[in-house]
Amino acid sequence: MLDIKFIRENSALVKKIAKEKRVEVDIDKLLKLDEKRRAHIVKLEGMRAQQRKLGSGHKGKPPKEIMVRLKELSDDIKVAQEAQNTLDEEYQKLLWTVPNIVHESVPHGKDESENKIVRKVGKHLTMDFHPKEHWELGAALGIIDIVHASEVSGARFAYLKGKLALLQFALINFALSVLTDEKKLAQIAKDTKLKVSTKPFTAVIPPVLMRPEIMNKMARLEPREERYHIESDDLYLVGSAEHTLGPLHMNETLKEEDLPIRYVGYSTSFRREAGTYGKDTKGIMRVHQFDKVEMESFTTPEQGIAEQDFLIAIQEYLMQALGIPYQVVFKCTGDMGAPDYREFDIEAFMPGQGRYRETHTADYMTDYQARRLNTKVKHADGRTEFVHMNDATAIALSRTPVAILENYQQKDGSIKVPEALVPFCGFSEIK
Numbered sequence: 001m002l003d004i005k006f007i008r009e010n011s012a013l014v015k016k017i018a019k020e021k022r023v024e025v026d027i028d029k030l031l032k033l034d035e036k037r038r039a040h041i042v043k044l045e046g047m048r049a050q051q052r053k054l055g056s057g058h059k060g061k062p063p064k065e066i067m068v069r070l071k072e073l074s075d076d077i078k079v080a081q082e083a084q085n086t087l088d089e090e091y092q093k094l095l096w097t098v099p100n101i102v103h104e105s106v107p108h109g110k111d112e113s114e115n116k117i118v119r120k121v122g123k124h125l126t127m128d129f130h131p132k133e134h135w136e137l138g139a140a141l142g143i144i145d146i147v148h149a150s151e152v153s154g155a156r157f158a159y160l161k162g163k164l165a166l167l168q169f170a171l172i173n174f175a176l177s178v179l180t181d182e183k184k185l186a187q188i189a190k191d192t193k194l195k196v197s198t199k200p201f202t203a204v205i206p207p208v209l210m211r212p213e214i215m216n217k218m219a220r221l222e223p224r225e226e227r228y229h230i231e232s233d234d235l236y237l238v239g240s241a242e243h244t245l246g247p248l249h250m251n252e253t254l255k256e257e258d259l260p261i262r263y264v265g266y267s268t269s270f271r272r273e274a275g276t277y278g279k280d281t282k283g284i285m286r287v288h289q290f291d292k293v294e295m296e297s298f299t300t301p302e303q304g305i306a307e308q309d310f311l312i313a314i315q316e317y318l319m320q321a322l323g324i325p326y327q328v329v330f331k332c333t334g335d336m337g338a339p340d341y342r343e344f345d346i347e348a349f350m351p352g353q354g355r356y357r358e359t360h361t362a363d364y365m366t367d368y369q370a371r372r373l374n375t376k377v378k379h380a381d382g383r384t385e386f387v388h389m390n391d392a393t394a395i396a397l398s399r400t401p402v403a404i405l406e407n408y409q410q411k412d413g414s415i416k417v418p419e420a421l422v423p424f425c426g427f428s429e430i431k
Contacts, residue, residue: 020333099338100368109332122325133352134405135283170425192313201264206244209235217372219339225274241265241294242391253376261298284398293394304388308364311392321420325349348403362392
């Protein structure tokens, strides 16, 4: 969430960004609630001060008239506290719907059509045949089974079989081999001229179920129609590993010398894909269940931007090592998430589809999530402030395998395996 003092002093800016992000929130109502709430707190504290003053300075039991007044004050304070609780609840609910502001460099636009392509990397592979889409290749090779999955689980599910399943594990291990190796991270930082810590990531297998109030603190509960809810236990299935990685230091104050803290989490993710009727109905581009390797980091405010640039550099390193052509996209305000301050996508070129498709995202939230989670950092000089948080995709499964299938397909229908993955899977082709 945003600091209410910042909202008071920059209400016009906050209104503008909320409108551009298409978030409906009444800022004027929030500010009136804030003023009313603060006045009520002053009144309540005054009543408590009066209660303390009347109740002190007596030897033995206070006089009867004082006891009567203390009882009246106690009753009034109870009523006032209940009113304060109602005000606080309404105030917090509204405050938490205010989206984050954006960095000055973020493009302003109405939707994804106004995103800015920052750079294109890699050449489209020349094919002397008409490239097929991944679902055609997968069905012919017997490695993607949609038919049986639909009978067992319904639409937008798939069985990944044989060498494609092994390729997925190879991708996971390949990503982990980079993210947990300080020498490789140092080389990435050097090659991209980034002045950042090269501290490696700690590997984590996080929970895939979480309490709604914690998902709300992560600002990832909404839209709820995208989430799978276990009503009997009031738990939600995560839509990404970062949903449960982010709260790892909830209600903690970290030491400055321990930052950055970086995690790489692997988990199965679940999304209902509400509102996508008719989109990507074939194959495994848009499914209800998929796996992801996700990066999450905690830094000082001063290092937040550089940390995001580093996460993007890691993403590009992985894509280049896999030999997949891609473009880096700077997302405009109308296509950004509410918590995001600065957001980039990486889109891989898919020859079978003849277009670029998103495979990675990198989100910098500043202290927006940390305020809700109460995650702070204590500096060497004694200052305490909220940490800044970043999350970014390392490997999206199954979208990265889709990019491999379509880019490495051969005329005879077989698939070459990127050289970087061969040591991790033990084979060089799928046929």
